[in-house]
Amino acid sequence: MRKVAIIGVGHSKFGNRNDVNVAELTFEAVKPSLEDAGITAKDVEFMALGSAGAGAWCEELIPAVVAAEYCGLKKPGLVRCEAACASGSAAFFTAYSAIASGQAEIAMALGVEKMKEVDTPTAMEWIGRAGYYLWEFHNFGLTFPAYYALYANAHMAKFGTTEEDLALVAVKNHKYGAMNPVAHFQKQITVDDVLSSTVIASPLKLFDCCPITDGSASVILASEEKVKELGIDTPVWVAGIGYSSGTANMSKRPDYVGLDASVKAAQMAYKKAKVTPDQIEFATVHDCFTIAEIMAYEDIGFCKKGEGAKLIREGQTEIGGKIPVNMDGGLKAKGHPIGTTGCSMIYEVTKQLREEAIEKSRQVPLKNYIGLAHNVGGTGHYCYVTILRR
Amino acid sequence: MSGVPSIRSREIKIVQNIPISKTLKFWEGLKKGKVYATKCVKCGKLHFPPSADCSECLSSEMDWIELSSEAEIETFTHVVVRPASFQQHKPYTVAIGKLKEGVKVLAWLTGFKMSEIRVGMKAKLVAKTTLEGNLTYEFVPL
């Protein structure tokens, strides 16, 4: 296996992007990523595109081809990767593997999702079907908030986690989202705002949920030889990628207080990167719902099982705390364009490691220069954990 | 949807015909008020939802077993904001319950006051035909 580095990243504005179509949206991420790497579109030999719902909530069924043509790529190898909300990480893993295996020198991972061309009930229908349609959607109409609400009620019953604890996650992520110009929401909120917002699937309320968002993010990877040849001054190295998955049926999960896929993916990533959880200096974790961030703290080893709420109560996941989490606003405030999120997380971790967070107020202080991205697909149906170091 | 210029895509209606030949006994059982699981003849693994093939040992030789009805509720949620195809329903409660055979079932929970529903409480699993004629199963008070 060869060493692989991130040499360029690009990110579109996230939000309600009905001013652009899906191809135009990818252009907003691809062009800056090429400029950041100092290469041209023709240098990209292979491109993996993460998208969970293209063809369902936007009109293009084969967005990898559409994006490659629109952005001027010259007949690279192409593939669309689907791993639900972890599709972007699956695309990153695919592009990484193309280089690590020696088959390509420069590859691109591109995430894109255009979710707001359909109405909200239709978007919720598609996402709700992302489990086991036949056994858990057809008769029972689960939505994505509902899947995570099942976890929230179980976690609250077992560990005494409260709705206020969940609200603290939203408040923190909105605080940092307000400093991130590409975030969907750039507005601070209070615990009361969360608690008084409308119930979506109890106990989760509107402000416990990430928004439905349009957005694109692009990551360019290269081999060590290519990094030298191009004279890249701040390569960010892929230290290890862990992955796992969980049952399609929620009814086949052992419990509802954590995601087994997160535990296994994290353990694999730590082993491959030869680091321990306490060496990680900051992370982006999959906070599609507030309960998901609390479970992530526990599942990836930032605290013991059942102590996630304590970590947020003590402010340990803010800048200045033990382990800053989601300094880009997370899925909660930055937005969660499903198949883009993995690439957006890699973008953020790369920018932080290069000490280029757009607003200095959300730049984490670094000593070891090690960051982690935790990306869950579905409700623990897929998980990828990626560790990067400078 | 907003004042931003756009064109409307061509419209398609999507309805899939989902084969149930291999689990027909389950669907017919629901009509008769029974909830069936499958049990692998070779390794003994009990499968719910019922499966024609064993994911444990990959054998396809299955017995049909009628499940007991008493369940312990492991978790639940009241679904207020519903997806497109459930817009005509009032908000509903979904729960996961564990049966004494060890398998778990995800289904709607009806007939309880919202304030009564707790993790750890008991409920009864029953087969049901909905008003629209759909075959399903749900948790109700004991």
Ligand SMILES: [Zn+2]
């Ligand atoms: Zn078997």
